[in-house]
Amino acid sequence: MVFVLKENKGLVLEVNDKVFSFDSVHSNSTHAFIGHAHSDHLIKKKTGVPVLLSTETKELIKAKCKKGDNGINYVEELDNARLLDAGHVLGSKALLLELEGKKILYTGDFSTRDRLFMKGFKPVKADILIMETTFGKKEYVMPKFKEVAQESLDWVEDELKKGYNVMLLGYSLGKAQILCKLFEKLPYPIFVDNQIMKINSVYSDFGIELRGFTSIRDAKERGYLSYPSIMILPPHMVKYYWTPETKTAFFTGWANTGYPNKKIMNYDKTFSMSDHADYNELIQVVKKVNPEIVYTIHGFNREFAKDLRTLGYNAKPIVAGQTKIEDF
Numbered sequence: 001m002v003f004v005l006k007e008n009k010g011l012v013l014e015v016n017d018k019v020f021s022f023d024s025v026h027s028n029s030t031h032a033f034i035g036h037a038h039s040d041h042l043i044k045k046k047t048g049v050p051v052l053l054s055t056e057t058k059e060l061i062k063a064k065c066k067k068g069d070n071g072i073n074y075v076e077e078l079d080n081a082r083l084l085d086a087g088h089v090l091g092s093k094a095l096l097l098e099l100e101g102k103k104i105l106y107t108g109d110f111s112t113r114d115r116l117f118m119k120g121f122k123p124v125k126a127d128i129l130i131m132e133t134t135f136g137k138k139e140y141v142m143p144k145f146k147e148v149a150q151e152s153l154d155w156v157e158d159e160l161k162k163g164y165n166v167m168l169l170g171y172s173l174g175k176a177q178i179l180c181k182l183f184e185k186l187p188y189p190i191f192v193d194n195q196i197m198k199i200n201s202v203y204s205d206f207g208i209e210l211r212g213f214t215s216i217r218d219a220k221e222r223g224y225l226s227y228p229s230i231m232i233l234p235p236h237m238v239k240y241y242w243t244p245e246t247k248t249a250f251f252t253g254w255a256n257t258g259y260p261n262k263k264i265m266n267y268d269k270t271f272s273m274s275d276h277a278d279y280n281e282l283i284q285v286v287k288k289v290n291p292e293i294v295y296t297i298h299g300f301n302r303e304f305a306k307d308l309r310t311l312g313y314n315a316k317p318i319v320a321g322q323t324k325i326e327d328f
Protein backbone atom coordinates (compact mmCIF):
# COMPACT_ATOMS: atom_id res chain seq x y z
CA MET A 1 0.00 0.00 0.00
CA VAL A 2 1.30 3.45 -0.85
CA PHE A 3 0.18 6.67 0.72
CA VAL A 4 0.93 9.85 -1.14
CA LEU A 5 0.63 12.99 0.94
CA LYS A 6 0.84 16.36 -0.70
CA GLU A 7 0.38 19.83 0.51
CA ASN A 8 -0.77 21.91 -2.38
CA LYS A 9 -3.60 24.26 -1.49
CA GLY A 10 -4.78 21.93 1.20
CA LEU A 11 -3.67 18.42 1.97
CA VAL A 12 -4.32 15.45 -0.29
CA LEU A 13 -4.04 11.80 0.68
CA GLU A 14 -4.00 9.20 -2.09
CA VAL A 15 -4.57 5.60 -1.13
CA ASN A 16 -4.91 3.22 -4.06
CA ASP A 17 -7.83 4.55 -6.14
CA LYS A 18 -9.08 6.92 -3.40
CA VAL A 19 -8.07 10.57 -3.24
CA PHE A 20 -8.97 12.34 -0.01
CA SER A 21 -8.69 16.12 0.15
CA PHE A 22 -8.46 17.71 3.57
CA ASP A 23 -9.84 21.23 3.95
CA SER A 24 -9.82 21.58 0.16
CA VAL A 25 -11.11 19.85 -2.97
CA HIS A 26 -9.21 19.03 -6.16
CA SER A 27 -10.27 17.96 -9.63
CA ASN A 28 -9.22 14.35 -9.01
CA SER A 29 -10.59 14.13 -5.42
CA THR A 30 -12.92 11.22 -4.72
CA HIS A 31 -13.71 12.48 -1.18
CA ALA A 32 -13.20 15.72 0.71
CA PHE A 33 -13.30 16.74 4.35
CA ILE A 34 -13.76 20.18 5.90
CA GLY A 35 -12.73 20.29 9.55
CA HIS A 36 -14.27 23.65 10.42
CA ALA A 37 -15.66 26.87 8.99
CA HIS A 38 -12.63 29.20 8.98
CA SER A 39 -12.54 30.73 5.53
CA ASP A 40 -9.12 29.40 4.54
CA HIS A 41 -10.74 25.97 4.42
CA LEU A 42 -13.96 26.70 2.59
CA ILE A 43 -14.59 25.20 -0.80
CA LYS A 44 -15.22 27.95 -3.31
CA LYS A 45 -16.21 26.00 -6.43
CA LYS A 46 -19.23 23.79 -7.03
CA THR A 47 -18.24 20.15 -6.97
CA GLY A 48 -19.93 16.78 -7.16
CA VAL A 49 -17.37 15.31 -4.75
CA PRO A 50 -18.92 14.29 -1.43
CA VAL A 51 -17.66 16.73 1.21
CA LEU A 52 -17.70 15.41 4.76
CA LEU A 53 -18.34 17.92 7.56
CA SER A 54 -20.37 18.47 10.70
CA THR A 55 -23.88 19.96 10.75
CA GLU A 56 -22.55 22.94 12.73
CA THR A 57 -19.84 23.64 10.14
CA LYS A 58 -22.44 23.48 7.36
CA GLU A 59 -24.64 26.02 9.15
CA LEU A 60 -21.66 28.29 9.87
CA ILE A 61 -20.66 28.21 6.20
CA LYS A 62 -24.22 29.15 5.21
CA ALA A 63 -24.19 32.05 7.70
CA LYS A 64 -20.77 33.30 6.56
CA CYS A 65 -21.16 32.96 2.78
CA LYS A 66 -23.50 35.23 0.86
CA LYS A 67 -24.26 32.42 -1.57
CA GLY A 68 -25.30 30.02 1.18
CA ASP A 69 -23.80 26.56 0.89
CA ASN A 70 -22.89 27.05 -2.78
CA GLY A 71 -24.61 23.85 -3.94
CA ILE A 72 -21.84 21.64 -2.60
CA ASN A 73 -22.55 17.95 -2.04
CA TYR A 74 -22.21 17.97 1.75
CA VAL A 75 -22.40 14.66 3.59
CA GLU A 76 -22.29 14.02 7.32
CA GLU A 77 -21.19 10.38 7.13
CA LEU A 78 -18.74 8.42 5.06
CA ASP A 79 -17.72 4.74 5.11
CA ASN A 80 -14.67 4.04 7.28
CA ALA A 81 -14.60 7.62 8.57
CA ARG A 82 -15.29 8.89 12.08
CA LEU A 83 -15.52 12.53 13.12
CA LEU A 84 -14.05 13.53 16.49
CA ASP A 85 -14.55 16.88 18.24
CA ALA A 86 -11.43 18.97 17.58
CA GLY A 87 -12.16 21.65 20.22
CA HIS A 88 -11.11 24.51 17.90
CA VAL A 89 -14.40 26.30 17.11
CA LEU A 90 -18.10 25.27 17.03
CA GLY A 91 -18.47 22.08 14.98
CA SER A 92 -14.73 21.63 14.38
CA LYS A 93 -13.80 18.00 13.78
CA ALA A 94 -10.78 15.80 13.42
CA LEU A 95 -11.05 12.85 11.04
CA LEU A 96 -10.23 9.24 11.82
CA LEU A 97 -10.02 7.14 8.64
CA GLU A 98 -9.62 3.39 8.49
CA LEU A 99 -8.04 2.38 5.23
CA GLU A 100 -6.29 -0.83 4.31
CA GLY A 101 -6.17 -1.84 7.97
CA LYS A 102 -4.49 1.39 9.05
CA LYS A 103 -5.96 4.09 11.26
CA ILE A 104 -5.17 7.57 9.97
CA LEU A 105 -5.92 10.55 12.21
CA TYR A 106 -6.06 14.01 10.62
CA THR A 107 -6.48 16.63 13.32
CA GLY A 108 -7.19 19.82 11.35
CA ASP A 109 -6.95 22.85 13.66
CA PHE A 110 -7.49 21.72 17.23
CA SER A 111 -7.26 22.65 20.89
CA THR A 112 -7.11 20.22 23.80
CA ARG A 113 -8.01 22.75 26.48
CA ASP A 114 -11.53 23.39 27.77
CA ARG A 115 -12.54 27.03 27.27
CA LEU A 116 -15.96 27.94 28.72
CA PHE A 117 -18.42 26.10 26.45
CA MET A 118 -15.68 24.63 24.19
CA LYS A 119 -14.52 21.18 25.19
CA GLY A 120 -10.99 20.17 24.28
CA PHE A 121 -9.98 17.58 21.66
CA LYS A 122 -9.53 14.06 23.04
CA PRO A 123 -6.98 12.22 20.90
CA VAL A 124 -7.37 8.52 20.07
CA LYS A 125 -4.82 5.89 19.06
CA ALA A 126 -3.86 5.79 15.37
CA ASP A 127 -1.14 4.37 13.12
CA ILE A 128 -0.60 7.56 11.15
CA LEU A 129 -1.06 11.03 12.59
CA ILE A 130 -1.36 14.12 10.41
CA MET A 131 -1.43 17.11 12.74
CA GLU A 132 -1.48 20.89 12.66
CA THR A 133 1.52 22.44 14.43
CA THR A 134 0.79 26.18 14.42
CA PHE A 135 2.55 26.66 17.78
CA GLY A 136 5.11 23.90 17.30
CA LYS A 137 7.99 25.75 18.90
CA LYS A 138 9.01 25.50 22.56
CA GLU A 139 8.48 29.20 23.32
CA TYR A 140 4.75 28.91 22.59
CA VAL A 141 3.47 27.65 25.90
CA MET A 142 0.32 29.44 27.03
CA PRO A 143 -0.96 30.09 30.52
CA LYS A 144 -4.06 28.26 31.74
CA PHE A 145 -7.29 29.52 30.17
CA LYS A 146 -8.81 30.41 33.56
CA GLU A 147 -5.81 32.60 34.45
CA VAL A 148 -5.92 34.56 31.18
CA ALA A 149 -9.70 34.86 31.41
CA GLN A 150 -9.49 36.36 34.90
CA GLU A 151 -6.58 38.64 34.01
CA SER A 152 -8.46 40.02 31.01
CA LEU A 153 -11.71 40.47 32.98
CA ASP A 154 -9.82 42.47 35.63
CA TRP A 155 -8.08 44.65 33.04
CA VAL A 156 -11.29 45.35 31.10
CA GLU A 157 -13.28 46.19 34.23
CA ASP A 158 -10.54 48.51 35.37
CA GLU A 159 -10.42 50.43 32.09
CA LEU A 160 -14.22 50.69 31.95
CA LYS A 161 -14.32 52.08 35.48
CA LYS A 162 -11.82 54.73 34.41
CA GLY A 163 -14.32 55.72 31.71
CA TYR A 164 -12.62 54.17 28.66
CA ASN A 165 -14.35 52.11 25.98
CA VAL A 166 -12.71 48.76 25.56
CA MET A 167 -12.20 47.09 22.19
CA LEU A 168 -11.57 43.34 22.39
CA LEU A 169 -10.07 41.92 19.22
CA GLY A 170 -9.97 38.40 17.85
CA TYR A 171 -11.17 36.18 14.98
CA SER A 172 -14.88 36.52 14.15
CA LEU A 173 -15.39 32.75 14.38
CA GLY A 174 -14.21 31.10 17.57
CA LYS A 175 -12.43 33.77 19.58
CA ALA A 176 -15.24 36.34 19.35
CA GLN A 177 -17.78 33.87 20.80
CA ILE A 178 -15.47 32.99 23.71
CA LEU A 179 -15.06 36.73 24.36
CA CYS A 180 -18.83 37.36 24.15
CA LYS A 181 -19.47 34.62 26.70
CA LEU A 182 -16.63 35.71 28.98
CA PHE A 183 -17.48 39.40 29.10
CA GLU A 184 -21.29 39.20 29.11
CA LYS A 185 -21.12 38.98 32.91
CA LEU A 186 -19.84 42.57 33.16
CA PRO A 187 -22.57 45.19 33.63
CA TYR A 188 -21.74 47.15 30.45
CA PRO A 189 -23.30 47.10 26.97
CA ILE A 190 -21.51 44.89 24.43
CA PHE A 191 -21.42 45.87 20.76
CA VAL A 192 -20.22 43.43 18.10
CA ASP A 193 -19.44 43.36 14.39
CA ASN A 194 -22.27 42.15 12.09
CA GLN A 195 -20.34 39.04 11.00
CA ILE A 196 -19.90 38.12 14.68
CA MET A 197 -23.67 38.64 15.19
CA LYS A 198 -24.41 36.13 12.41
CA ILE A 199 -21.97 33.58 13.83
CA ASN A 200 -23.29 34.10 17.37
CA SER A 201 -26.77 33.24 16.18
CA VAL A 202 -25.54 29.89 14.79
CA TYR A 203 -23.85 29.17 18.15
CA SER A 204 -27.17 29.95 19.87
CA ASP A 205 -29.03 27.60 17.50
CA PHE A 206 -26.69 24.84 18.71
CA GLY A 207 -27.34 25.56 22.39
CA ILE A 208 -24.59 28.08 23.22
CA GLU A 209 -26.72 31.07 24.10
CA LEU A 210 -25.11 34.19 22.60
CA ARG A 211 -28.07 36.33 21.71
CA GLY A 212 -28.55 39.81 23.12
CA PHE A 213 -25.51 41.51 21.65
CA THR A 214 -25.93 44.73 19.66
CA SER A 215 -24.64 45.48 16.15
CA ILE A 216 -21.96 48.16 16.42
CA ARG A 217 -22.64 49.38 12.89
CA ASP A 218 -26.37 49.91 13.55
CA ALA A 219 -25.61 51.54 16.91
CA LYS A 220 -23.16 54.00 15.36
CA GLU A 221 -25.41 54.83 12.37
CA ARG A 222 -28.48 55.35 14.55
CA GLY A 223 -26.67 57.19 17.33
CA TYR A 224 -27.14 54.78 20.23
CA LEU A 225 -23.54 53.67 20.66
CA SER A 226 -23.25 54.28 24.40
CA TYR A 227 -20.07 54.82 26.44
CA PRO A 228 -18.30 53.35 28.24
CA SER A 229 -18.92 50.06 26.47
CA ILE A 230 -17.29 46.83 25.35
CA MET A 231 -16.76 46.29 21.62
CA ILE A 232 -15.88 42.84 20.29
CA LEU A 233 -14.45 43.04 16.78
CA PRO A 234 -12.03 41.41 14.34
CA PRO A 235 -8.73 43.37 14.34
CA HIS A 236 -9.22 44.94 10.88
CA MET A 237 -12.24 46.87 12.18
CA VAL A 238 -10.37 48.89 14.82
CA LYS A 239 -10.04 51.87 12.49
CA TYR A 240 -13.79 52.29 12.06
CA TYR A 241 -14.66 52.62 15.74
CA TRP A 242 -11.51 53.70 17.55
CA THR A 243 -11.54 57.03 19.43
CA PRO A 244 -8.91 58.53 21.76
CA GLU A 245 -11.10 57.30 24.67
CA THR A 246 -10.71 53.67 23.54
CA LYS A 247 -8.39 50.98 24.92
CA THR A 248 -7.61 48.00 22.70
CA ALA A 249 -6.79 44.42 23.65
CA PHE A 250 -5.82 41.65 21.22
CA PHE A 251 -6.46 38.01 22.17
CA THR A 252 -4.05 35.69 20.39
CA GLY A 253 -1.68 32.81 20.92
CA TRP A 254 1.03 34.98 19.42
CA ALA A 255 0.69 37.47 22.28
CA ASN A 256 4.02 36.74 23.94
CA THR A 257 6.22 36.83 20.89
CA GLY A 258 4.35 38.61 18.10
CA TYR A 259 3.38 37.00 14.79
CA PRO A 260 6.28 35.33 13.02
CA ASN A 261 8.21 38.13 11.31
CA LYS A 262 5.64 40.69 12.38
CA LYS A 263 5.17 42.58 15.60
CA ILE A 264 1.85 43.00 17.32
CA MET A 265 1.80 46.75 17.31
CA ASN A 266 -0.38 49.51 18.55
CA TYR A 267 -2.54 47.52 20.96
CA ASP A 268 -2.76 48.65 24.56
CA LYS A 269 -2.75 45.06 25.75
CA THR A 270 -2.38 41.52 24.41
CA PHE A 271 -3.69 38.37 26.05
CA SER A 272 -2.30 34.92 25.34
CA MET A 273 -5.52 33.11 24.43
CA SER A 274 -5.76 30.72 21.51
CA ASP A 275 -8.08 28.24 19.82
CA HIS A 276 -5.01 26.17 18.89
CA ALA A 277 -2.97 23.77 21.01
CA ASP A 278 0.23 25.17 22.50
CA TYR A 279 3.61 23.40 22.25
CA ASN A 280 3.17 21.16 25.30
CA GLU A 281 -0.34 20.20 24.24
CA LEU A 282 0.91 19.23 20.77
CA ILE A 283 3.48 16.93 22.36
CA GLN A 284 0.79 15.40 24.61
CA VAL A 285 -1.38 14.63 21.58
CA VAL A 286 1.47 12.76 19.88
CA LYS A 287 2.06 10.73 23.06
CA LYS A 288 -1.61 9.79 23.32
CA VAL A 289 -2.03 8.90 19.64
CA ASN A 290 1.27 6.98 19.75
CA PRO A 291 1.51 6.61 15.96
CA GLU A 292 4.07 4.84 13.76
CA ILE A 293 4.59 8.09 11.89
CA VAL A 294 3.62 11.73 12.37
CA TYR A 295 3.21 14.25 9.55
CA THR A 296 3.20 17.89 10.62
CA ILE A 297 1.54 20.75 8.76
CA HIS A 298 1.19 24.54 9.29
CA GLY A 299 3.19 26.87 11.51
CA PHE A 300 6.44 25.56 12.92
CA ASN A 301 6.02 22.13 11.34
CA ARG A 302 9.70 21.61 10.51
CA GLU A 303 10.83 22.55 14.03
CA PHE A 304 8.15 20.41 15.65
CA ALA A 305 8.95 17.33 13.52
CA LYS A 306 12.61 17.76 14.48
CA ASP A 307 11.73 17.88 18.19
CA LEU A 308 9.57 14.75 17.79
CA ARG A 309 12.48 12.92 16.16
CA THR A 310 14.63 13.83 19.16
CA LEU A 311 11.95 12.23 21.34
CA GLY A 312 12.20 9.06 19.25
CA TYR A 313 9.20 9.46 16.95
CA ASN A 314 9.26 9.02 13.20
CA ALA A 315 8.12 12.50 12.16
CA LYS A 316 8.15 14.49 8.92
CA PRO A 317 6.93 17.95 8.02
CA ILE A 318 4.68 18.32 4.99
CA VAL A 319 5.85 21.28 3.00
CA ALA A 320 3.89 23.08 0.27
CA GLY A 321 4.32 21.45 -3.12
CA GLN A 322 6.18 18.47 -1.73
CA THR A 323 5.13 14.88 -2.07
CA LYS A 324 5.88 12.28 0.50
CA ILE A 325 5.53 8.58 -0.18
CA GLU A 326 5.50 5.92 2.49
CA ASP A 327 5.17 2.19 2.05
CA PHE A 328 3.38 0.16 4.65
Ligand SMILES: [Zn+2]
Pocket residue numbers: 036038088109
Ligand atom coordinates in the same frame (compact mmCIF):
# COMPACT_ATOMS: atom_id res chain seq x y z
ZN1 LIG B 1 -9.04 27.43 12.14
